[in-house]
Amino acid sequence: MAETATFSDARVTNPHGPVIAGEPAGESRNDAPVALGFSPAEKDAVYKVIRARRDIRVFLPDPVPDDILGRILDAGHRGPSVGFMQPWNFLVVRDQETRRRLQELVERERVIAGQHYPDSQRDYYLRLKVEGLMDAPITLCVTNDPTRGGPHVLGRNTIPETDLMSTACAIENMWLAARAEGVAVGWVSMYRKEDVREVLGIPDHVDPVALLTLGFTPHFPDIPVLERVGWRKRLDLTTLVYEERWGTPVRQ
Amino acid sequence: MAETATFSDARVTNPHGPVIAGEPAGESRNDAPVALGFSPAEKDAVYKVIRARRDIRVFLPDPVPDDILGRILDAGHRGPSVGFMQPWNFLVVRDQETRRRLQELVERERVIAGQHYPDSQRDYYLRLKVEGLMDAPITLCVTNDPTRGGPHVLGRNTIPETDLMSTACAIENMWLAARAEGVAVGWVSMYRKEDVREVLGIPDHVDPVALLTLGFTPHFPDIPVLERVGWRKRLDLTTLVYEERWGTPVRQ
Numbered sequence: 001m002a003e004t005a006t007f008s009d010a011r012v013t014n015p016h017g018p019v020i021a022g023e024p025a026g027e028s029r030n031d032a033p034v035a036l037g038f039s040p041a042e043k044d045a046v047y048k049v050i051r052a053r054r055d056i057r058v059f060l061p062d063p064v065p066d067d068i069l070g071r072i073l074d075a076g077h078r079g080p081s082v083g084f085m086q087p088w089n090f091l092v093v094r095d096q097e098t099r100r101r102l103q104e105l106v107e108r109e110r111v112i113a114g115q116h117y118p119d120s121q122r123d124y125y126l127r128l129k130v131e132g133l134m135d136a137p138i139t140l141c142v143t144n145d146p147t148r149g150g151p152h153v154l155g156r157n158t159i160p161e162t163d164l165m166s167t168a169c170a171i172e173n174m175w176l177a178a179r180a181e182g183v184a185v186g187w188v189s190m191y192r193k194e195d196v197r198e199v200l201g202i203p204d205h206v207d208p209v210a211l212l213t214l215g216f217t218p219h220f221p222d223i224p225v226l227e228r229v230g231w232r233k234r235l236d237l238t239t240l241v242y243e244e245r246w247g248t249p250v251r252q
Numbered sequence: 253m254a255e256t257a258t259f260s261d262a263r264v265t266n267p268h269g270p271v272i273a274g275e276p277a278g279e280s281r282n283d284a285p286v287a288l289g290f291s292p293a294e295k296d297a298v299y300k301v302i303r304a305r306r307d308i309r310v311f312l313p314d315p316v317p318d319d320i321l322g323r324i325l326d327a328g329h330r331g332p333s334v335g336f337m338q339p340w341n342f343l344v345v346r347d348q349e350t351r352r353r354l355q356e357l358v359e360r361e362r363v364i365a366g367q368h369y370p371d372s373q374r375d376y377y378l379r380l381k382v383e384g385l386m387d388a389p390i391t392l393c394v395t396n397d398p399t400r401g402g403p404h405v406l407g408r409n410t411i412p413e414t415d416l417m418s419t420a421c422a423i424e425n426m427w428l429a430a431r432a433e434g435v436a437v438g439w440v441s442m443y444r445k446e447d448v449r450e451v452l453g454i455p456d457h458v459d460p461v462a463l464l465t466l467g468f469t470p471h472f473p474d475i476p477v478l479e480r481v482g483w484r485k486r487l488d489l490t491t492l493v494y495e496e497r498w499g500t501p502v503r504q
Contacts, residue, residue, distance in 0.1 A: 038433075041294075041297070042296075042300065043297075043432045045290070045295075046429060047323070047327065048294065050425050052288045071299070075299065080305065080427065082439075083483075084478040085484070086486070086487050089494065090493045092502070093495075093496055095496050113404070116403075116404040116409070149484065152365070152368040154478070155382065155442055156441065157442060158361055158442060158444050159443075164420070165417070165423070165461065168416070168418075169424040169427075171421065172420070172425060175332065176428070180290045180295045182289060182290065189414045190410060192410050193411065200497055201499065209413075226336040232336040232401065234336075235329075235338050240342060241344065243343075243344050243345075243346075244345055244347050245350075245453045246458075
């Protein structure tokens with residue numbers, strides 16, 4: 001039963017009974033097409049983009065066409081949000097002088113952070129390219145407004161940071177859309193929020209939670225750069241999954 | 253130039269020069285295929301899943317096959333993470349008694365939260381189905397471990413909550429993969445973390461940041477339920493995008 005519902009074709013007979021596209025389940029229509037099923041090729045494309053997404057630091061100067069940027073932003077806005085609060089804003093920065101000021105803020109924090117690493121790691125660290133703010137034609141500052149939707153957002157009563165998680169989901173949507181468009185994204189997070197607020201005129205109550213560099217790249221690596229240079233390995237997924245209770249390994 | 257790089261075909265000539273799949277850019281090979289380009293049909297599939305993803309509260313009892321669940325979890329583990337810290341764990345709960353205990357915690361918070369709404373909204377609120385914990389065959393508790401990767405995670409020096417944003421990106425990956433598989437996801441966030449820790453045996457330093465209900469559904473709605481019932485509208489994207497500085501509307 002359930003396997004039929006994984007949609008081996010975009011228009012399969014629904015094994016579970018009433019499904020009417022765009023309407024709540026009503027009278028029994030076993031022959032009705034399942035709304036918006038995904039073909040095997042479409043499913044493969046979704047997994048392909050999830051696997052091919054990379055954090056990129058090397059950019060070409062070519063501009064990102066407006067229609068592509070528009071589709072990427074729309075993908076972000078289609079992200080889930082707690083209580084449908086849609087707490088995000090997208091600030092598109094192309095101006096070179098503004099990007100230079102942002103780059104300076106990041107460079108300062110990069111040097112400060114380097115002091116925390118032991119000698120063995122510091123060499124690696126200092127050789128890593130941690131941002132491409134002056135190379136990529138666009139810096140997209142993504143913000144989170146915790147006040148949007150008023151004081152009692154549905155579903156946000158016990159875990160207020162669900163607003164931030166919503167904005168992060170919007171970022172992941174944009175990252176995947178960009179990858180499908182052939183546009184590279186690098187997420188820069190080494191800055192003090194108050195510094196970025198000052199440069200971009202962002203109000204105090206709004207959090208600039210990401211600086212995304214967007215542009216074309218000569219190269220999407222097969223594996224993450226931090227894995228390739230030996231900084232950290234990808235963990236074995238089976239060690240991260242538990243069954244029924246924390247610490248109970250998954251059956252193999 | 254740039255438009256060529258949006259990949260009108262999966263194997264296009266790269267206009268920017270050296271690109272070698274899986275290797276850093278090296279000698280000039282203008283005729284080399286761009287690694288992992290996306291065809292128009294693949295690009296459409298990516299946008300389709302982003303638009304078709306919904307937060308679902310109505311589930312069928314049919315089990316989710318293990319191979320599908322495995323692919324969904326792998327999609328989560330392919331999410332981006334700050335400094336490649338991979339701060340997530342995935343706790344798969346199928347046991348009915350455990351789900352009943354989780355449902356009780358959520359129901360308690362649902363009633364408490366209802367007291368905050370004015371009369372005009374409370375009627376709507378109390379009629380909303382906010383969780384399907386006892387209906388969906390799987391509850392996936394997603395956790396975030398802020399200590400993973402040690403005290404100095406690369407890129408996390410100034411914005412510590414980038415760990416939580418990483419875990420949220422993993423959730424969005426799983427949500428999209430599930431949608432492509434025809435599996436519905438409902439994100440439940442009405443609970444106190446300490447209560448969920450107690451039920452699932454989660455250590456104090458690990459945050460249970462989401463309870464995701466997973467299962468098949470009779471219906472993926474065209475628009476979010478909260479929009480359909482008039483709780484909140486989708487905001488106009490153009491009002492959320494600024495250019496160069498906060499508050500400067502985008503050119504139309």
